[in-house]
Amino acid sequence: MIVTIEPTPSAAPATLALPKTPAIPGDRGKRKIIDIRNVTVTVSSPTFSLRHFIKMNRVTIIKDVSFFSYEGEILGLIGESGAGKSTILRCITGQIKPNTGTVAVAGIDIVHHKREAIKRFGYVPQLELLSVYDHFTAIENVYYFGKMYLSGVPDEQIKQRAKEVLGILGFKEALMDKKVKNLSGGEKKRVSIAVGMIHDPEVLLLDEPTTGLDISLRIQVLNYLKNLNKKLGISVVIVSHDLEIAQYCNRIVLLDKGRVIEFGDPEEMINQLLPCEGRAIKLEVAELNDEIIESLRGVPEIKFVIKTGRNDVKIFAEEIDRKMISKVIEICDLISVPIKSITLDRADFTSYYRIRSKLEKDRQKQEKELAGSTTI
Amino acid sequence: MTKKIAKREFGLMRFFILVKKELASIWADKQALLIVFILPLLAVVAVGVTGAAADKTIDMLTAGRQADLGYVNLDRSVGYPNYVLSDEFIAVLGRQPGVTLTKYDTVAEANESLYRENIIGYVVLRDGFEMNVSAHLPAFVECHADAVYILAQPLVTSKVNDAIKEFKIAFNLLEDEINYETQDLWHIRSPLFVAWPMILTLTLMASALMLATQSMVGDNPIMRVALTPSRKFEIVSAKVAAYTILEMMQSLVLILFPMFLFNLNYPGNFFAIWIFSIFISYCGVAMGVFLSSLAKTKLQGSQFFLVGFMAIFILGSGVFVSGPEKIFPMIYSMNGSALVAYKDLPFALMWPYIWPQLAFGTIFYLAAYIVFRLKKGAI
Numbered sequence: 001m002i003v004t005i006e007p008t009p010s011a012a013p014a015t016l017a018l019p020k021t022p023a024i025p026g027d028r029g030k031r032k033i034i035d036i037r038n039v040t041v042t043v044s045s046p047t048f049s050l051r052h053f054i055k056m057n058r059v060t061i062i063k064d065v066s067f068f069s070y071e072g073e074i075l076g077l078i079g080e081s082g083a084g085k086s087t088i089l090r091c092i093t094g095q096i097k098p099n100t101g102t103v104a105v106a107g108i109d110i111v112h113h114k115r116e117a118i119k120r121f122g123y124v125p126q127l128e129l130l131s132v133y134d135h136f137t138a139i140e141n142v143y144y145f146g147k148m149y150l151s152g153v154p155d156e157q158i159k160q161r162a163k164e165v166l167g168i169l170g171f172k173e174a175l176m177d178k179k180v181k182n183l184s185g186g187e188k189k190r191v192s193i194a195v196g197m198i199h200d201p202e203v204l205l206l207d208e209p210t211t212g213l214d215i216s217l218r219i220q221v222l223n224y225l226k227n228l229n230k231k232l233g234i235s236v237v238i239v240s241h242d243l244e245i246a247q248y249c250n251r252i253v254l255l256d257k258g259r260v261i262e263f264g265d266p267e268e269m270i271n272q273l274l275p276c277e278g279r280a281i282k283l284e285v286a287e288l289n290d291e292i293i294e295s296l297r298g299v300p301e302i303k304f305v306i307k308t309g310r311n312d313v314k315i316f317a318e319e320i321d322r323k324m325i326s327k328v329i330e331i332c333d334l335i336s337v338p339i340k341s342i343t344l345d346r347a348d349f350t351s352y353y354r355i356r357s358k359l360e361k362d363r364q365k366q367e368k369e370l371a372g373s374t375t376i
Numbered sequence: 377m378t379k380k381i382a383k384r385e386f387g388l389m390r391f392f393i394l395v396k397k398e399l400a401s402i403w404a405d406k407q408a409l410l411i412v413f414i415l416p417l418l419a420v421v422a423v424g425v426t427g428a429a430a431d432k433t434i435d436m437l438t439a440g441r442q443a444d445l446g447y448v449n450l451d452r453s454v455g456y457p458n459y460v461l462s463d464e465f466i467a468v469l470g471r472q473p474g475v476t477l478t479k480y481d482t483v484a485e486a487n488e489s490l491y492r493e494n495i496i497g498y499v500v501l502r503d504g505f506e507m508n509v510s511a512h513l514p515a516f517v518e519c520h521a522d523a524v525y526i527l528a529q530p531l532v533t534s535k536v537n538d539a540i541k542e543f544k545i546a547f548n549l550l551e552d553e554i555n556y557e558t559q560d561l562w563h564i565r566s567p568l569f570v571a572w573p574m575i576l577t578l579t580l581m582a583s584a585l586m587l588a589t590q591s592m593v594g595d596n597p598i599m600r601v602a603l604t605p606s607r608k609f610e611i612v613s614a615k616v617a618a619y620t621i622l623e624m625m626q627s628l629v630l631i632l633f634p635m636f637l638f639n640l641n642y643p644g645n646f647f648a649i650w651i652f653s654i655f656i657s658y659c660g661v662a663m664g665v666f667l668s669s670l671a672k673t674k675l676q677g678s679q680f681f682l683v684g685f686m687a688i689f690i691l692g693s694g695v696f697v698s699g700p701e702k703i704f705p706m707i708y709s710m711n712g713s714a715l716v717a718y719k720d721l722p723f724a725l726m727w728p729y730i731w732p733q734l735a736f737g738t739i740f741y742l743a744a745y746i747v748f749r750l751k752k753g754a755i
Contacts, residue, residue, distance in 0.1 A: 093603060115605065123603055131600045133397075135404035144397045148604035151389040195600075 031107065033203045033235040034069040034092065039101035041087055061087045062258040065101070069251055071202070074229055074236040076245045076266075078353075079255030085239045086126075088255075089207055092237070093123050106202045119149060122196030126207040131192045134181040138166060138191045141180060142198050149199035158198070165194045168231060169224050186217035190224060197228065203235040204228070210242045222248050246349030254353075262356075270352045273359075275303050278347035279320040281328060284312040284340040295331050304355050311340070314351055320344065391610045391617075394601075398618030401595070408587055412622055416579045416629045423571045424638040443531045445469070446478045446486045446498030453503060455510030461547070462501045465517070465554075468546065469499065469539040490522055490561065491719065497521035497532035499556075509553045517556040523563035524718045525711075526570045533558055562718045566640040573714040576630050577706055580653060581660040582685055584623050588664025589681040591615045592748065593671040612745045615665050616658070623657030624650070642717040652716045652726065655733040656709040662737040663688075666744035669751070705733040 041061045046054050062084040069075035077085045090096040091103050094114040103110045106120040125131040132141045142162035143155075150158055166176050169190040175183075180191055189209060196204055209225065210218040226248055229236050238245050246252055246266045254262035262269055270278040285292060288311045296305045296315060301324065304316040317324050325342060332339050402408050447469070451462035470477040478495060480486040486498040500518040508515035519536050521529040536556050544554065563569065592598060592615065602608055631649055634640035642649060667680035692704025701707045712729025715721040 095603070118603065118605055123600070125600060131597050133401065133597060135401065140400070144393065145601075145604065147393040148390060148601060148606045151387075151393060 031071045032068045032104070033071045033073070033106055034067075034075060034237060035102075035104040035107075036068065036088070036091070037066050037102045039065045039088070039091055039098040039103060041084075041091065041096060041098050060258060062091075062255075065255075065258070065260050067251075067253045067260060067263045069203075069235060069237065071235055072229070072233050073250040074226070074238065074248055075251045075253065076249035077237065077239045077253045077255060078241065078243065078246065080241055082257070083241075083255040084258040085241070085255055086207060087258075089205060089237070089239045092205060093121065094118065119199065120202045122199065122201035122204045124192050124196040124204065124206040124209060126211060132180050132188065132195060135179060137177050137179055138171060138183065138187075138194070139163065139176040141191055142166060142194045145195045146198035161200075162194070162198060165197045166191075168228060169194050170220075184217075185213055186220055189213065189217075189221055193221075193224070193228075197232075197234070200232075201234065203237060205237045205239075207239050208241070209238060210240060210245065218242070218244065243350045243353055246353075252349070266349050266352075270347050270349070273352060273356060274316050274347050275318050276316070276320045278316075278352075280345045280347055280351070281315040281317070281320060281325060282308070282312060282341075282343045282345040283315060283328060283332075284309075284342070285332065286338045286340060287311060288313065289337075291335055292332070292337055295335055296328065299327060299331070301327075306351055306354055308351070314345060314347070316347065316351075316355075387607070387610065390606055391614055394606060394610055394614030395618045395621070398591075398614055399621065402587075402618065402622055411583050411586060412626045413629060415583050416575075416626055417633060419575045419579045420568065420630065420633045420637065423575055424568045424634065426567075442474045442476075443472075443497075443535050444476050444478070444495045445532065445535065446480050446489055446495045448480045448483050448486050448498060448500045450503050451501045451505040453505065453507035455507040456547075459547075461506040461509050464547070465501065465505075465539065465543050468543045469536065471542075472535045472538050475535050486520070487561075490520065492725070493522070493525075493715075496525055496528040499532075499536060509547075509549065512549075512551050512553055514552060515554050517554060519556050519558040520561055521558060523561055523569075524714045529558060562643070564640060564642070564718065566634070566638050568634045568638045568640045569718075572634055572640055572717070573710045576627070576653060576713050577656055577709040578689070579630060580623055580627055580656045581688055581706070581709070583626060584619060584657050584660025585664040585667075585684050585688075586681050587622070588615070588619045588661045589668045589671070589677045589684065590674060591619060591665050592668035592744070593677040594668070594674055608749050609745055612665065612669070612741070612748055616661055616741055616744075619661040619664070620654065620657050623661060624654055627653035627657060644717040644720040648720075648723075648726070649713065649717045652713055652730070655730055655737070656705070656713070658737040659705045659709070659733050659740075662740040662744065666740040666747065669744045669747040703732075703736075705736045708732045 040063050042058050043061060044056045044058050046056055048054055065084070065088060067075075077088060079085050087096060091098050092105060092110065094103075094110040094117065097111055105117045108117040108120060110117045133144070136144065139159065139162050142165065143159055146153075146158040146162055147155075163173075163176065171187075171190065171194075175187065180188055183191065193204070193206070193209070196206075204225075206225070209221055213221060222245060225236055225238070228234055238249065249266060251264065252262065252266045252269065253260055267278075274280075288307070293305055293307070293313065296302055296313070299317075301319065302315055302317045304314075306314050306316075308314050315324075315328060328342065329339065447466055449462050449466060466477065469475060478489070480489065480498065483500055486495075486500075489495050490498060498520050500520070502516065502518065505515045507513075517536055517540065519532050521532040523529060533556065540554050540556065543549070566572075568575070592612075595601075595615075598611065601611060627650060631642075631646070631653065635642070663684055664681070667684050668677050671677040671680050688704055688706055691700040692706035693701060708729045712721075712726065712733075715729065716726060
């Protein structure tokens with residue numbers, strides 16, 4: 001049965017308003033759709049010198065990486081540039097063979113059964129330029145890629161399926177027949193996603209799906225992905241350095257220098273790190289300065305203060321209650337700073353990531369100091 | 377939820393889809409189409425109009441060349457004391473530099489040998505030769521040359537002319553006792569007759585190379601296609617097939633336009649000529665796809681085209697250097713297309729011209745696949 005799904009309006013909200021991740025559809029069990037265990041990838045790169053002439057250096061790109069994702073979930077691989085995100089994705093797609101460890105997609109070992117595993121996932125590369133045919137229309141692109149997977153299926157059936165997928169991604173009939181080179185960046189991205197979806201894969205793998213898009217298009221693309229996940233029950237893996245994606249994910253893998261530094265439910269990660277289950281006070285003042293921040297940090301109950309805008313901060317304390325709000329107002333009065341607004345808020349993943357990074361830096365600094373004093 | 381589509385697979389069908397996609401891509405590229413149809417037209421018209429000038433350059437190319445000739449001596453007359461003049465003339469002809477002579481008893485035998493390219497021409501001395509020469513009356517040396525081999529006619533006449541001069545000095549013949557007349561066999565009266573095999577070969581190879589050197593490097597989503605169930609061998613094969621089909625369209629222009637514009641009415645079978653031209657295209661396309669698989673950017677692809685074409689032209693034509701042309705397909709393509717078109721060569725005799733092209737193309741086709749297979753493309 002084909003269900004028409006209303007596309008998300010193109011004028012998406014200006015801010016992220018989707019803190020809750022979608023529920024796992026009930027008809028799908030707790031099957032691991034992605035299962036990475038102890039994966040290490042090393043590459044050899046030659047260096048030239050007069051002494052050794054050619055020396056092969058072995059560089060470890062990712063080390064002992066393990067994580068998983070259940071069927072129907074959205075998994076986010078987040079990390080800075082060079083963290084090893086794309087390498088992991090290429091391991092999942094079988095473009096790179098890991099030196100050690102196992103990679104399974106929908107229960108199939110990609111290293112030993114690549115041709116079987118390829119049919120189970122849809123891959124959406126980072127750059128549309130390299131992933132769709134510019135001189136074909138949106139529907140032609142989806143059709144041709146569909147035929148690669150479903151060569152024995154009649155053309156009409158594939159075209160119907162292509163229209164459905166493009167429809168879910170917000171394409172009207174007229175837009176489907178437009179050449180890709182005449183589409184906007186966001187539309188091209190959605191064509192690329194539709195190409196990845198045409199063969200009804202079990203998991204959709206996306207490499208930096210929001211890179212190069214402005215804020216409204218980023219949200220639009222993420223909303224469409226959420227829509228696909230919700231309506232078709234497809235599992236999604238998103239690789240990104242964009243922390244916004246975390247709000248759409250059931251699970252997050254935080255990567256740093258080729259290692260997994262955190263893995264889990266983003267809500268749980270926030271709750272574990274931040275006091276009061278991530279609840280916060282959002283304070284907006286007329287003119288924010290260092291004195292206010294330092295004064296707030298001086299209060300023993302306040303654990304973290306982070307700047308979230310030009311004139312606003314988020315305050316995380318052991319208890320978020322009337323007493324704490326009164327204390328914040330009191331401090332502002334004391335240093336004669338007019339308050340514009342004070343509201344209750346929740347930590348988002350960006351706040352979590354910033355606090356976590358700060359704590360990590362402090363820890364490393366302490367370790368260094370300790371090592372220095374031990375040496376003396 | 378969307379109904380699941382039954383997943384079935386046919387490698388051959390996937391290959392056809394890839395070919396269809398390639399053709400659709402080429403069709404969308406109007407500049408490529410311009411190359412395919414305008415380039416041969418320009419070549420045909422330009423050479424057709426200036427065809428006569430091309431003939432004159434042939435004389436320069438005949439100097440010092442080997443001439444395998446035949447002779448048929450039908451002279452039974454007598455008249456010159458102590459000598460058999462027809463035998464003496466044959467002996468003088470045989471002493472000319474570069475000439476090797478083969479004796480034939482009949483004109484039909486010599487003709488058959490000429491058709492099979494054992495010789496490039498033959499001379500016939502008719503009965504009465506000695507008698508006429510002895511009586512200082514005109515005697516003719518009939519020269520028959522293979523017009524399909526563009527250097528044959530000037531080569532044969534120059535050797536016979538030199539032999540006549542030497543013979544006349546040796547026997548003190550001071551008048552115009554001996555003359556020669558030449559018959560060009562399989563000749564078609566058209567300004568494109570001489571140049572057409574070269575136009576066909578060079579245009580097909582150049583445009584095939586030009587287009588195919590962009591086929592892999594210009595196909596941006598190729599690595600994404602490789603991440604579908606399509607095999608890399610299917611992808612490379614589809615490229616070779618699609619561009620060869622395109623070149624087949626071009627060869628139609630190259631075969632039909634000379635017929636209508638310059639009266640080049642080939643005695644050969646039209647389909648045989650067309651099929652033979654596919655092998656020429658295949659060579660160019662396979663080499664182009666290989667070079668394209670090596671290239672990392674489109675600019676590199678264009679540069680590789682120049683390198684590939686110059687290699688084929690300089691080493692393969694046999695004009696600039698002698699020897700390497702035996703391993704390049706150009707000579708086989710040129711000679712083969714001339715023979716198929718002008719002599720209506722049967723398939724059995726066509727094969728020696730087909731297999732070197734087939735082998736050359738297949739080596740590059742497989743090399744393109746190996747390079748593409750080893751390519752670590754990141755998408």
